[in-house]
Amino acid sequence: MTPRTTWRPGARALATAGAAALALTACSAVGSGSGSGASDDATGTAGGGTVTLVTHESFALSEGLLEQFEEESGLTVEVVQQADAGALANQLVLTKDAPLGDVVYGLDNAFATRALDEGVVVPADVTAPAAEDAARYAVEGDDDGALTAVDYSDVCVNVDTAWFAEQGVPEPTTLESLLDPAYRGLLVVPDPVTSSPGLAFVLATIGAFGEDGWVDYWAGLRDNGLKVADGWSEAYYTDFTAGGGDGPRPIVLSYASSPPFTVPEGGTEPTTRALLDTCFRQVEYAGVLAGADNPEGGAQLIDFLLSDAVQADLPGSMYVYPVSTAVELPEEWTRWAPLAEQPFEVAPADIDAHREEWLATWSDTVVG
Amino acid sequence: MTTTLERARPAAPAPGPRGGGVPPGRVLFWGAAVVVPLVFLGVFFAWPVAAIVGRGFVTDGALDLGGFADVLGRPRTWRIVGQTLTQATLGTLGSVLLGVPAAYLLHRCTFPGRAAVRAFVTVPFVLPTVVVGVAFRSLLVEGGLLGGLGLGLDGTMTAIVLALVFFNTAVVVRTVGGLWERLDPRAEQAARSLGASPWRAFRTVTLPALAPAIASAASLTFLFCATAFGTVLVLGGRQFGTVETEIWVQTTQFLDLRAAAVLSVVQLVVVVAALALAGRARARTERALHLTEPVDAAHPVRLRDPFDMVAVVVTAVTVAGLIALPLVNLVVRSLRTPDGWGLGNYARLAEPADVLRVTPWEAAVTSLRVALDATVIAVLVGGLVALVVSRRPRAAAGRRAVAGLDALFMLPLGVSAVTVGFGFLVSMDRPLGLPLDLRTSGVLVPVAQAVVAVPLVVRTVLPVLRAIDPRLREAAATLGASPARVLRTVDLAVALRSLGLALGFAFAASLGEFGATSFLARPENPTLPVVIFRLLGRPGVDNYGTALAASVLLAALTAGIVAVCERLRSPGVGSSW
Numbered sequence: 001m002t003p004r005t006t007w008r009p010g011a012r013a014l015a016t017a018g019a020a021a022l023a024l025t026a027c028s029a030v031g032s033g034s035g036s037g038a039s040d041d042a043t044g045t046a047g048g049g050t051v052t053l054v055t056h057e058s059f060a061l062s063e064g065l066l067e068q069f070e071e072e073s074g075l076t077v078e079v080v081q082q083a084d085a086g087a088l089a090n091q092l093v094l095t096k097d098a099p100l101g102d103v104v105y106g107l108d109n110a111f112a113t114r115a116l117d118e119g120v121v122v123p124a125d126v127t128a129p130a131a132e133d134a135a136r137y138a139v140e141g142d143d144d145g146a147l148t149a150v151d152y153s154d155v156c157v158n159v160d161t162a163w164f165a166e167q168g169v170p171e172p173t174t175l176e177s178l179l180d181p182a183y184r185g186l187l188v189v190p191d192p193v194t195s196s197p198g199l200a201f202v203l204a205t206i207g208a209f210g211e212d213g214w215v216d217y218w219a220g221l222r223d224n225g226l227k228v229a230d231g232w233s234e235a236y237y238t239d240f241t242a243g244g245g246d247g248p249r250p251i252v253l254s255y256a257s258s259p260p261f262t263v264p265e266g267g268t269e270p271t272t273r274a275l276l277d278t279c280f281r282q283v284e285y286a287g288v289l290a291g292a293d294n295p296e297g298g299a300q301l302i303d304f305l306l307s308d309a310v311q312a313d314l315p316g317s318m319y320v321y322p323v324s325t326a327v328e329l330p331e332e333w334t335r336w337a338p339l340a341e342q343p344f345e346v347a348p349a350d351i352d353a354h355r356e357e358w359l360a361t362w363s364d365t366v367v368g
Numbered sequence: 369m370t371t372t373l374e375r376a377r378p379a380a381p382a383p384g385p386r387g388g389g390v391p392p393g394r395v396l397f398w399g400a401a402v403v404v405p406l407v408f409l410g411v412f413f414a415w416p417v418a419a420i421v422g423r424g425f426v427t428d429g430a431l432d433l434g435g436f437a438d439v440l441g442r443p444r445t446w447r448i449v450g451q452t453l454t455q456a457t458l459g460t461l462g463s464v465l466l467g468v469p470a471a472y473l474l475h476r477c478t479f480p481g482r483a484a485v486r487a488f489v490t491v492p493f494v495l496p497t498v499v500v501g502v503a504f505r506s507l508l509v510e511g512g513l514l515g516g517l518g519l520g521l522d523g524t525m526t527a528i529v530l531a532l533v534f535f536n537t538a539v540v541v542r543t544v545g546g547l548w549e550r551l552d553p554r555a556e557q558a559a560r561s562l563g564a565s566p567w568r569a570f571r572t573v574t575l576p577a578l579a580p581a582i583a584s585a586a587s588l589t590f591l592f593c594a595t596a597f598g599t600v601l602v603l604g605g606r607q608f609g610t611v612e613t614e615i616w617v618q619t620t621q622f623l624d625l626r627a628a629a630v631l632s633v634v635q636l637v638v639v640v641a642a643l644a645l646a647g648r649a650r651a652r653t654e655r656a657l658h659l660t661e662p663v664d665a666a667h668p669v670r671l672r673d674p675f676d677m678v679a680v681v682v683t684a685v686t687v688a689g690l691i692a693l694p695l696v697n698l699v700v701r702s703l704r705t706p707d708g709w710g711l712g713n714y715a716r717l718a719e720p721a722d723v724l725r726v727t728p729w730e731a732a733v734t735s736l737r738v739a740l741d742a743t744v745i746a747v748l749v750g751g752l753v754a755l756v757v758s759r760r761p762r763a764a765a766g767r768r769a770v771a772g773l774d775a776l777f778m779l780p781l782g783v784s785a786v787t788v789g790f791g792f793l794v795s796m797d798r799p800l801g802l803p804l805d806l807r808t809s810g811v812l813v814p815v816a817q818a819v820v821a822v823p824l825v826v827r828t829v830l831p832v833l834r835a836i837d838p839r840l841r842e843a844a845a846t847l848g849a850s851p852a853r854v855l856r857t858v859d860l861a862v863a864l865r866s867l868g869l870a871l872g873f874a875f876a877a878s879l880g881e882f883g884a885t886s887f888l889a890r891p892e893n894p895t896l897p898v899v900i901f902r903l904l905g906r907p908g909v910d911n912y913g914t915a916l917a918a919s920v921l922l923a924a925l926t927a928g929i930v931a932v933c934e935r936l937r938s939p940g941v942g943s944s945w
Contacts, residue, residue, distance in 0.1 A: 052808065057902055063725065080808045081894075082887065087620035091793055094623065098797035100808055191606060193617055227523070230601040233904040237912055238505050244912040245502065245701070248510035254907070261907040265706040319907060356622050367607045 051297030052078045052101030054289070056088050059106060060317045061310065069304045075297050085196040085284075086111060092120045096290060103298030105150060105286040105305060110199055112139045112147055112285055113352035121146040121287030124299040128306035130324035137283045137323060139348050147285035150305045151320035154256035154340045155200035156279040157187075160242035162271040163250035172251065174277045175208050178221060185225030188239040189253040191367075193359050195231045196282070201253050202362055203351060204280035207344030218365050228366060242272045257319045260336040270336050279340035284320065394851055401752045405777065405822075408749050411799065412812075413780050413819050416791025417632070423794065424629020432626075439630040445614075449634060452594055452610040455525070456642075459532030459593035460586050466533060466690070467540025468582065469682035475545030477669040477676060485687060487931035490538045490872070492691055494880030494926045496897040497598025499919040502701070502904075503694040504531055505603060513697065528604040532596055534690050536589040543585035544578060546869045547831045549666065551577055552658040566675040579653035581831045587646030588827050591639060591781040611635045615784045632787050639782030643775045651771070656837040659862070695923065702916035706909055713913035717921060728918040731899040732925060738895055739878035741814035742821055746874040747867070749818065750825025753777050755859060757826065758833035777826055780819045789887025792816070810893070816884045821874035828870040829863050836862055872933030879926055896922050 053059075059081055066077055080101055082091065089111035092104060096118060107115050115121055116139065123144035126134075137149035157178070164171045172178050178187055190198035205214040218226075227249060229235035236243040240252040242262055256279060259270040286305055288298035304310060311322035315330050321339065322329075329337075425432060439445055473479075474486050495503065507514045508522040521527045551574065559569040595612045606613065611631055618628040670676045705712040717728040726734075757774040761767050780788070796806040806812050836858060844854045881897045894902070896918060903915035 057898075058905055060725070060902075078808070079892065090620055090623040091790070094790065095793050095797070095807075098805075100793075191601075193606060193621060194601060228605055230598075230605065234505065234602055236907065237904065238502060239509060243907075244909040245506055246511070247506070248512075258907050261909075356624075359621075363606065367605065 049294055049297060050076045050078055051103065051294050051301050052080055053301060054080050054082075054088070054092070054099075054101040054104045056085055056106040057081055058318060062313050062317050065309060065313060068309070069301075073297075073300050073304075075294075075300065077301065086199070089115055089120075092289070093118045096120050099289040099291045101289060102292035102294045103286060103288050103301050105284070105302075107147065107285045107287065108196065109139065109281075109283045109285075109348045110196070110203065110351050110355065112283075113141070113348040115287070116142055116146060117352070119290055122290045122292075122295070124148070124288040124295065124302060126299060126302050126306065128303040130306040130308075130311060130322075130326060133325050134306060134323045139285070141349060147287045148302050148306070149283050149323050150286050150302075151311075151314050151318070151322055152281055152283040153320040154274070154276075154279040154281055154343055155197045155204065155253065156256045156274040156276060156340065157201075158240075158252050158254040158258055158272050158274050160240070160250035160271060161273050163241050171273070171275075173275055175205065175217070178251070178278075179217075179224055181224065183224065183251065185227075186249050187221065187225075187251040187253075188227040188229055188235045188247075188249045190232045190235045191228050191230055192362055197232050197253060197255070199355075199359075200280040200282050202358065203346045204278060204344040206358065207280065207346050215361055215365055218362060222366050226366065255319065256339055257315070257321070257333065257337045260330075260332040263332070263336070274337070276338065276340040279343040281340070281343040281345070283323075397852075398756070401756050402773070405749045405753045405756075406773075408745075409777060409780075409819070409822075412815050413783075413788065416795045417783055417787055418791075419795040420625070420787055420791035420793075421629045421632050424625040424627075424632075427626075435626040435630045436633075439627050440634075445631070445634070448609055448611055448614050449638070451608060452612070452638065455528060455532065455596075455600070455608070455610060456590050456593035458529045459536060459596075460589045462529060462533035463536040463540050463589045463593075464582065464586055466682060466686045467537045467585065468544055468578075469679040470537065470686055471541045471545035471548055473669065473676075473679040473683045474541060475549035476666055477679070478666045479669045483931055483934060485683075486541075486934060487927040489541055489687060489691055490876055490930045491695060491923045491927050492534045493536075493538045494876045495919065495923065496881065496900055497602055499698065499900060499915075499922075500531060500534075500599060500602060500694070502916065502919070503698040504534070506701070507694060507697055508603075513693075523603070523605055525604060525608055528596075528600055528608055530690065531599045531603050532593045534694065535596070535599065536592050537686060537691070539589050539592065540582075540585040542869055542873060543588060543827055543831070544581045546828055546866055547581040547657075547835065548574075548578060550659040550832065550835075550865075552660045553667075555658070566673065570675065576653060577657050580650045580834070583646050583649040583653065584827050584831055587643060587778070588781065588824070590642050590646070591778065594635075594638065594642070595782060595784060597785065611638070612784050612786075616786045619786050619790055628787070632784060635782070635784060636779075639779065640775070643778055643782070647771055647775060656839075657835040658837070659832070659835055698916060698923070699920055702913065702920045705913060713910075713917035716910065716914045717917055726894060726899065728896065728899055728914065728921065731894055731896045731918075732921060734893045735879055735895040735897070735922075736925070738814045738817070739875050742817035742878035743871060743874040745814065745818035746821035746825050746878075747870060750777075750822040750870065750874070751829060751863065753822065754826045754829040754833055754863070755855075758830060758836075758859070760838075774826070774830075778823045781823050785884045786887060788816070788819075788884035792884060792888065807888075812888050813885055813895075814878070816888060817878040817881070818874075819884075821877045824873040824877055825870040828873055829866050832866040833859060833863055868933045868936035871936065872930040875929050875933065876926055879922065879929070896925075 059079065066079075069075070070077055078101070082088065085106055085108050088104070089107055091100070092107075092115060104121065107121075123146045126145070126148050131148065134149040135145075137152065138145065139147050157172075157175075159171050161171065169182060172180065172183055177183070189201055192198035192202040202214075205217050208214070209217050227239060229239055232254070235252050236254055236258075237245040237247075239247040239249045240254075241247055241250045243252070254274070256274040256276065259272045259274055262270040262272040264271060286302045288295045288302070292298050306324065308324065308327050311324040312327040314320050314322045315333050424435065470489065474482060474489070492500075504527075505522065506512050508527055510522070512522075514521065521530075555577075556569045556573045559573045560566065564572070594610070596610070597612045597616055600608055600610055600613055606617075609617075611634060615628050615631045615635065618624045618631065669680065671680065702713050703709050703711070719727055753773065757770050759770060761770060792812060793807055796812060798804070799806050841854050841858050844858055845851070849857065879896075881895060900915050900918045900922070903911045903918065
């Protein structure tokens with residue numbers, strides 16, 4: 001053994017370790033465009049630095065809006081998207097000692113109370129004119145305004161009107177009518193445990209039939225051939241007849257805003273309709289995260305979400321209704337996506353107190 | 369020359385008559401070979417898992433193990449454990465039964481289009497589960513192609529097991545095929561010429577030689593099946609809930625960390641038991657084999673040979689029925705547009721998808737870059753692990769340490785992705801005390817993918833390394849080769865030839881976004897599976913169509929990359945590395 005050859009494996013080991021270390025650091029250039037951590041470079045001063053928005057997978061705005069905000073405010077916006085609304089709330093609770101960003105958008109009324117009780121969000125100085133409109137949707141008990149409503153949507157049963165016309169069967173209209181044997185095996189809903197619209201529909205039935213009646217209602221749906229799909233995408237695209245996937249079921253749980261998207265090419269009206277007597281209203285909130293590096297920037301971002309530009313963009317980009325009364329809805333929305341006049345309601349505090357118990361009962365009844 | 373871990377300890381440089389002292393270079397090399405992977409696994413797997421599970425066992429600052437009595441006292445828990453074991457066992461059995469004949473046909477026989485079929489069977493492995501929902505379930509629902517057969521498969525256990533086999537047959541084909549194609553055919557030929565029937569020759573000669581690779585493949589498949597999450601929920605629903613889906617529900621939806629922690633421990637026990645069983649099966653059967661060049665071992669497929677015939681039939685049924693049908697369904701659906709058949713959905717791949725800010729093409733590029741990073745890390749770390757684990761120390765303690773190391777690096781496949789993902793959330797805000805928030809930086813994405821890809825690399829390279837006859841190394845050493853040279857000319861040369869398989873495997877796992885990555889934050893540049901997921905979350909026929917076209921793109925990318933990686937193994941290219 002010459003010294004030279006014994007030296008080589010050591011050098012190779014070092015080279016390997018070095019390469020591994022290099023590879024680890026090199027990733028940053030790939031993983032994210034800017035490569036910087038969340039809010040490390042936030043200066044914490046108003047009108048500058050970085051503001052990190054934590055939100056769910058459905059967040060989207062039309063091209064140019066965020067850029068315009070960055071230009072006007074001097075802030076750099078980092079958008080961190082993960083998980084669905086429920087998981088988002090829980091992730092924020094879990095990380096409240098070291099928040100993932102400065103501001104959250106996308107907590108809904110089913111999880112709002114948990115976020116408030118856990119102190120995930122703190123009151124912010126929201127000055128946008130639409131804040132007054134937003135106040136109408138304030139969470140009960142949130143007296144300091146830690147959560148600001150940004151948009152809302154109605155989760156409703158949708159029917160394939162073309163299918164019903166073709167079959168010569170009258171469309172169902174109410175929750176009760178879904179128990180009719182004429183609609184046996186026609187309804188598909190997303191699992192409320194794994195899907196946020198699914199949870200909203202369970203809340204609609206609790207609002208409609210009360211704490212004493214909703215379990216029997218679901219037992220009735222189960223006996224009438226209810227299909228439970230994993231999520232909204234599965235239900236709407238794979239099981240529903242009119243979602244695009246040519247599924248077998250003409251009744252699906254979706255949104256009041258879904259029908260405009262089923263206007264066929266060259267057609268004049270949608271082939272689906274939302275049943276407005278079956279709805280639960282989901283309100284989405286934004287709030288500055290406790291312990292944020294840049295709370296001022298976070299508040300500015302909430303103002304931005306309430307600005308006319310964003311509020312008017314919401315229907316087209318996220319399929320939700322703006323809280324602001326100052327902006328106009330797209331024409332096809334006013335025509336084909338009317339809202340429920342009296343959606344069913346359950347107080348956020350009740351939801352938070354009973355969610356797990358209700359879902360356990362639901363699972364026992366429907367899933368078995 | 370025998371390299372033992374014991375001897376790799378720093379030793380006094382006191383050269384004995386036969387050079388008893390261990391030179392510092394070797395100490396450094398083997399030290400690093402053990403330490404680098406361990407640090408990697410420790411920081412990016414063990415620590416996050418311990419952090420989140422730890423939270424479940426601490427109430428008000430005090431240790432609280434009451435969760436065990438509580439969760440283990442529920443009948444539902446045991447039903448779920450039973451369900452997990454049943455599904456994983458059936459999925460593994462199915463994958464092995466269909467995968468072994470396919471491994472023979474695809475790695476031992478030659479026929480036109482073999483490379484294409486090999487790449488093709490890997491595609492299911494990377495498909496995001498939302499896409500499997502579309503590809504698989506739309507066949508099974510009433511009115512779907514198979515729904516009309518009256519089988520009523522939708523939402524059944526059979527559907528779940530079929531999907532698990534759909535996903536994992538590739539694992540068996542690759543792991544078993546990698547060894548099989550190097551197995552010297554002469555032993556079997558000798559048995560045949562001595563009068564043994566093809567079956568007898570297979571049973572008594574080939575099967576025992578393949579046993580370690582089959583055990584390896586089965587343990588991988590078992591882990592994948594036992595931790596399957598999306599497949600179970602999408603195809604079966606929560607009535608077929610497993611430990612994995614239960615951990616997901618308890619963690620993400622209820623934030624019941626106490627219950628989740630107990631279930632994580634239960635999962636760990638199941639996984640460790642399965643690994644121990646597979647490890648014993650491997651150890652019993654593992655031995656040096658006479659390996660050869662793949663080219664020499666393969667023969668043109670002989671349809672007259674009953675053995676080949678069975679392989680052809682089983683593979684044809686598997687590939688055409690189980691793998692191709694859902695994928696063709698996906699392609700056909702992607703070609704359907706509101707104005708009839710056409711490429712409209714593909715044209716939209718280059719447009720910013722709705723308002724998602726990136727085009728699916730850009731997302732595909734991001735996916736490739738992330739996967740490249742993940743693959744480099746996985747091959748470096750996994751290669752070192754395989755090298756260390758391939759040694760057979762003389763001392764029992766050393767052998768146990770090596771076996772333990774082997775099992776340790778399999779754990780990321782067996783531990784819930786949500787546990788790791790939420791673990792990142794609570795541990796990576798200041799990793800190792802550094803002022804660097806990794807959780808939202810995107811750096812973690814390739815790293816987390818690599819954690820899952822490392823065991824795949826180990827399982828692919830290890831059977832080949834272990835099959836090296838120690839006498840080959842001894843001969844090299846006797847002829848005067850230094851340990852470094854032995855390592856380079858024997859181990860590395862052989863390992864490099866299985867590198868293509870390992871690379872393809874790691875790449876596929878990364879492209880498919882396995883494990884905890886689905887819980888990681890995505891700043892700006894989403895990968896292709898994320899874009900597909902987001903598109904399928906939006907209404908509109910165009911979004912649906914674009915998501916399908918993007919899924920086909922993902923499948924095609926995977927098949928293409930796997931095919932290219934396979935070419936790296938051709939002897940000409942391999943030896944020039």
